[in-house]
Amino acid sequence: MLIRKAADLTYVDVTPKQVYLNRRRFLEAMGIVGATAIAGRRLFELAAPSETALAASKFSGLLKSPFSTTEKENSYQDVTHYNNFYEFGTGKEDPAKNAQKFDTSNWMVSVEGDVSKPRKFSMDEILKIAPLEERVYRHRCVEAWSIVVPWIGFSFSNLVNLVEPTQKATFVAFHSYYDSRQMPQGKWAGIEFPYVEGLRLDEAMNPLTLLGVGMYGESLPNQDGAPVRMVIPWKYGFKSIKSLVKIKFQSKMPPTTWNLAAPNEYGFYSNVNPNVDHPRWSQARERRLGEIFKRATLMFNGYGDQVASLYAGMDLKKYY
Ligand SMILES: Nc1nc2c(c(=O)[nH]1)N[C@H]1C(S)=C(S)[C@@H](COP(=O)(O)O)O[C@H]1N2
Ligand SMILES: [Mo]
Numbered sequence: 428m429l430i431r432k433a434a435d436l437t438y439v440d441v442t443p444k445q446v447y448l449n450r451r452r453f454l455e456a457m458g459i460v461g462a463t464a465i466a467g468r469r470l471f472e473l474a475a476p477s478e479t480a481l482a483a484s485k486f487s488g489l490l491k492s493p494f495s496t497t498e499k500e501n502s503y504q505d506v507t508h509y510n511n512f513y514e515f516g517t518g519k520e521d522p523a524k525n526a527q528k529f530d531t532s533n534w535m536v537s538v539e540g541d542v543s544k545p546r547k548f549s550m551d552e553i554l555k556i557a558p559l560e561e562r563v564y565r566h567r568c569v570e571a572w573s574i575v576v577p578w579i580g581f582s583f584s585n586l587v588n589l590v591e592p593t594q595k596a597t598f599v600a601f602h603s604y605y606d607s608r609q610m611p612q613g614k615w616a617g618i619e620f621p622y623v624e625g626l627r628l629d630e631a632m633n634p635l636t637l638l639g640v641g642m643y644g645e646s647l648p649n650q651d652g653a654p655v656r657m658v659i660p661w662k663y664g665f666k667s668i669k670s671l672v673k674i675k676f677q678s679k680m681p682p683t684t685w686n687l688a689a690p691n692e693y694g695f696y697s698n699v700n701p702n703v704d705h706p707r708w709s710q711a712r713e714r715r716l717g718e719i720f721k722r723a724t725l726m727f728n729g730y731g732d733q734v735a736s737l738y739a740g741m742d743l744k745k746y747y
Contacts (some may be wrong), residue, residue: 492563494562517616564637657671685697696743
């Protein structure tokens with residue numbers, strides 16, 4: 428894995444000489460050093476002040492995303508111990524416990540369907556598709572709780588452009604990994620696996636749509652969808668499919684797990700919308716983890732400026 432934990436970084440990793448060797452190494456270093464430096468914090472304890480300052484200032488300009496919110500991030504503890512990952516159990520604390528030994532080595536993601544250049548990507552190849560950015564996004568679960576997470580990744584459009592979708596491709600289907608031996612708790616989850624999701628191609632191409640490979644300066648914890656997941660911040664959290672193994676471009680609208688389970692409750696679009704209630708609860712308000720009082724839920728989770736045009740002329744009560 429190219430993203431190492433801060434504790435694995437050595438003095439050599441943060442020396443400027445290494446950073447300047449050539450462009451490729453430079454980009455790799457951004458993934459390794461920059462992400463950690465930006466998320467801040469622990470790297471400063473590891474290196475002499477001069478090197479640290481240089482590494483941090485070198486990388487910060489390049490890696491900070493203009494799409495980041497300035498809202499207060501939730502704690503790492505919250506985001507890694509209050510999860511929905513039904514393959515590892517339906518309790519909020521189950522994934523942190525049950526995904527500990529999830530084996531994500533030798534991971535491959537197959538990109539196929541209506542594309543000119545279908546191919547399989549290793550994780551090392553995925554990490555080199557585009558420079559890694561830190562993006563602090565709001566995440567709103569359909570269950571009416573929300574978190575703010577400093578993700579690491581890059582716009583999914585970078586991957587799309589590499590494989591060159593054909594004229595037929597109007598949707599993208601996503602599949603999660605599933606192995607009942609590694610995920611025995613999935614048998615009692617009450618939904619079908621592998622977990623599947625989908626986007627319209629124009630939604631997938633929106634720069635906000637993130638291919639996520641890390642959070643809080645480190646690679647993704649298993650319970651948050653290691654080693655690679657989608658993050659679509661203006662849609663309910665269940666669209667942000669974890670532990671991706673297949674991406675397929677196609678002309679038909681793909682089936683989605685929660686729509687298959689309860690079609691009257693969960694639609695294909697699932698844009699965050701305070702004006703369209705879930706049949707069993709209101710979506711007007713949400714509880715930010717760690718806060719006592721509920722806050723108003725924003726249309727498109729507050730990302731309307733970037734995405735509202737995708738749905739111009741569509742009745743969002745009908746296309747929920
Ligand atoms: N494969 C898979 N992906 C999934 C889920 C799941 O159960 N399985 N849960 C979804 C839901 S409902 C939410 S809210 C987010 C939670 O992501 P987090 O646990 O990293 O906060 O993951 C989504 N992606
Ligand atoms: Mo969710």
